[in-house]
Amino acid sequence: MNSKYHISRRNFLMGSSALAAVGITFSPLSANGHNELNFYNWDDYIGENTLSDFADRTGIKTKLDFFADNGELFSKLREGNPGYDIIVPSDIYVEKMVKANMLERIDHDKISNMNNIDSNFLDPVFDPKRQHSIPYMWGSIGIGYDKKRAGITPDSWSYLYDSDRYSGDISLLSEATSVMAIGLKYLGYSANSTNPKEYKQVEELLINQKKHIKVFAEDNGQDLLASGDVILAQEFNGDIAQIMLEDDNISYTVPKEGSLIWEDCLCIPKDAPNVENAHKFIDFILRADIGAELADYIQYATPNKAAKELMNAEYSSNPAIFPSDETVKLCENQLYLGEDVGQMIQDTWTRILAS
Amino acid sequence: MSYGEKINIIDIDYTWSLKNYIRAFDGVYIITLFKSIIISSITTLVCLLIAIPVAFYISFSSIRMKSILLVSIMLPLWTNLLIRTYSLIAILRTKGHINSSLEYLWESTNNLLNFFNLANYEIMGKSFVPLNLMYNNYSIILGLFYIYVPFMIIPIYLVLEKFDRNLLEASYDLGANHIKTFFKVIIPNISPGITSGIILVFIPCLGSFIIPDLLGGADSQMIGNIIERQFKSGNDWPFGSALSFILIYITLVIISVRHVYTKLYSKLHLRGNTQ
Numbered sequence: 001m002n003s004k005y006h007i008s009r010r011n012f013l014m015g016s017s018a019l020a021a022v023g024i025t026f027s028p029l030s031a032n033g034h035n036e037l038n039f040y041n042w043d044d045y046i047g048e049n050t051l052s053d054f055a056d057r058t059g060i061k062t063k064l065d066f067f068a069d070n071g072e073l074f075s076k077l078r079e080g081n082p083g084y085d086i087i088v089p090s091d092i093y094v095e096k097m098v099k100a101n102m103l104e105r106i107d108h109d110k111i112s113n114m115n116n117i118d119s120n121f122l123d124p125v126f127d128p129k130r131q132h133s134i135p136y137m138w139g140s141i142g143i144g145y146d147k148k149r150a151g152i153t154p155d156s157w158s159y160l161y162d163s164d165r166y167s168g169d170i171s172l173l174s175e176a177t178s179v180m181a182i183g184l185k186y187l188g189y190s191a192n193s194t195n196p197k198e199y200k201q202v203e204e205l206l207i208n209q210k211k212h213i214k215v216f217a218e219d220n221g222q223d224l225l226a227s228g229d230v231i232l233a234q235e236f237n238g239d240i241a242q243i244m245l246e247d248d249n250i251s252y253t254v255p256k257e258g259s260l261i262w263e264d265c266l267c268i269p270k271d272a273p274n275v276e277n278a279h280k281f282i283d284f285i286l287r288a289d290i291g292a293e294l295a296d297y298i299q300y301a302t303p304n305k306a307a308k309e310l311m312n313a314e315y316s317s318n319p320a321i322f323p324s325d326e327t328v329k330l331c332e333n334q335l336y337l338g339e340d341v342g343q344m345i346q347d348t349w350t351r352i353l354a355s
Numbered sequence: 356m357s358y359g360e361k362i363n364i365i366d367i368d369y370t371w372s373l374k375n376y377i378r379a380f381d382g383v384y385i386i387t388l389f390k391s392i393i394i395s396s397i398t399t400l401v402c403l404l405i406a407i408p409v410a411f412y413i414s415f416s417s418i419r420m421k422s423i424l425l426v427s428i429m430l431p432l433w434t435n436l437l438i439r440t441y442s443l444i445a446i447l448r449t450k451g452h453i454n455s456s457l458e459y460l461w462e463s464t465n466n467l468l469n470f471f472n473l474a475n476y477e478i479m480g481k482s483f484v485p486l487n488l489m490y491n492n493y494s495i496i497l498g499l500f501y502i503y504v505p506f507m508i509i510p511i512y513l514v515l516e517k518f519d520r521n522l523l524e525a526s527y528d529l530g531a532n533h534i535k536t537f538f539k540v541i542i543p544n545i546s547p548g549i550t551s552g553i554i555l556v557f558i559p560c561l562g563s564f565i566i567p568d569l570l571g572g573a574d575s576q577m578i579g580n581i582i583e584r585q586f587k588s589g590n591d592w593p594f595g596s597a598l599s600f601i602l603i604y605i606t607l608v609i610i611s612v613r614h615v616y617t618k619l620y621s622k623l624h625l626r627g628n629t630q
Contacts, residue, residue, distance in 0.1 A: 353573075
């Protein structure tokens with residue numbers, strides 16, 4: 001959901017892992033050292049100096065490995081933890097992994113900076129009482145657009161889902177669950193619907209709309225927008241916020257029908273070799289100064305209210321980073337709907353792409 | 356695993372059920388498979404049409420030139436597939452190298468027309484309209500072609516190296532023209548190279564998913580993409596395995612066809628020699 005360089009996380013990862021296959025994939029993460037932490041994160045999703053600061057203060061060396069999407073993270077861990085201590089799944093996957101008994105409980109007594117977390121984040125639906133996860137960053141999905149070429153503010157999903165106004169110049173995300181959930185929102189249903197009839201309507205909508213869609217972007221909508229390939233792109237807010245820093249002509253909006261709010265969390269997978277260090281790391285990330293540095297670098301919304309207070313107004317009042325309270329009210333968190341609904345969504349998505 | 360069934364989020368029960376295979380014969384998957392076969396066939400055909408003349412050119416050049424040409428064909432293979440695909444994106448995108456070159460040409464021509472006071476006639480159109488070179492099925496074929504054409508050139512070249520040039524002279528001496536020589540003498544002799552080339556190109560094309568992901572548009576799903584999704588976001592490994600096995604079966608059929616073909620061919624060849 002975040003890529004500073006004009007290569008999306010996923011593809012960067014594939015490239016780097018293929019190039020460094022011998023180095024990364026074949027060397028099992030060493031699990032015996034006491035001063036180690038194996039951190040499995042999204043690419044470019046940590047501050048530039050965060051890990052070296054952590055090493056300076058605690059003497060714990062962090063080994064970083066990257067994943068490109070939640071599906072990849074999940075499939076790497078489902079047959080057993082290959083040696084990671086900290087992972088960063090999104091909300092829906094936190095719930096799924098808790099249900100599959102893949103996450104360690106987090107001992108709140110060891111996290112002295114718990115109080116820095118904004119109280120709104122302390123009891124989410126997907127992980128009651130934060131037993132297995134600590135919020136890392138949050139954000140929304142909306143429309144990034146080219147101000148000049150769009151002409152107006154595309155404040156409705158209809159421009160992407162149900163209109164030929166920007167025919168051939170729009171991109172949607174390629175992640176089935178998000179695209180379908182937003183389709184449901186556009187039609188006025190709950191994003192977490194389990195009703196096959198409602199999914200059928202989204203399917204018909206998207207099949208009709210497909211001829212106007214240029215591409216289902218693999219997390220690189222911001223690049224398409226920056227390079228002029230599309231005028232409207234459905235994207236995660238932070239991705240658009242990053243290119244907004246470079247290009248004044250790009251803007252971001254959350255449509256009036258509402259959207260999805262997502263949250264990435266720090267979790268400790270089952271059988272993590274360095275559980276103690278993982279707790280220290282979580283505690284370190286929750287420090288106000290470290291949280292602020294992190295937020296400043298990756299330009300996503302921090303759930304750490306102490307860190308937010310340290311930030312300048314350019315960050316903390318940027319609507320592309322922090323949606324207004326009214327917008328948040330319109331939005332929904334995605335929930336884990338079970339494997340059957342998941343399969344229905346995937347099958348629908350396959351049909352949409354094949355039609 | 357392809358005969359198993361998912362019982363909860365991570366556990367799979369090995370029940371020897373054919374459910375996954377039956378599901379794979381559902382309309383969408385067959386259509387996508389068929390489409391992947393068509394895209395791969397076109398790519399293979401284009402590779403073949405380009406590879407034969409290139410292999411000929413290399414084979415007939417001087418030894419020094421030969422090594423230069425061969426290295427220039429092999430060199431891209433040393434870089435990562437993704438990097439090569441990204442380079443294609445840089446060339447093809449709306450503001451990519453092709454479109455900016457065309458825009459430059461358009462502007463120069465327009466300036467020239469202005470110079471002759473012809474601009475008002477709008478001969479060249481009102482403004483430059485960039486070509487949509489990416490995010491369609493043609494760009495997938497181009498991408499696959501670019502990635503896999505060396506695998507077609509090299510086997511054909513290797514067969515050509517072993518090919519006895521005297522046969523060409525004999526053919527001309529016996530009054531055959533170029534076209535006749537090509538089809539009656541050269542093609543039968545290099546056909547083992549062609550068949551291995553076809554297999555080396557067609558099979559990886561059929562299972563590719565990165566190139567359709569990166570270069571394809573809204574309408575570019577291939578069977579490889581569906582399989583990838585079953586293992587990642589779909590979290591349905593049994594079904595993904597079943598789909599992959601179907602691809603493997605297709606591959607096996609192709610290889611056995613090749614085997615039968617080479618056997619038949621060598622029999623015919625032997626008979627031809629003894630007569």
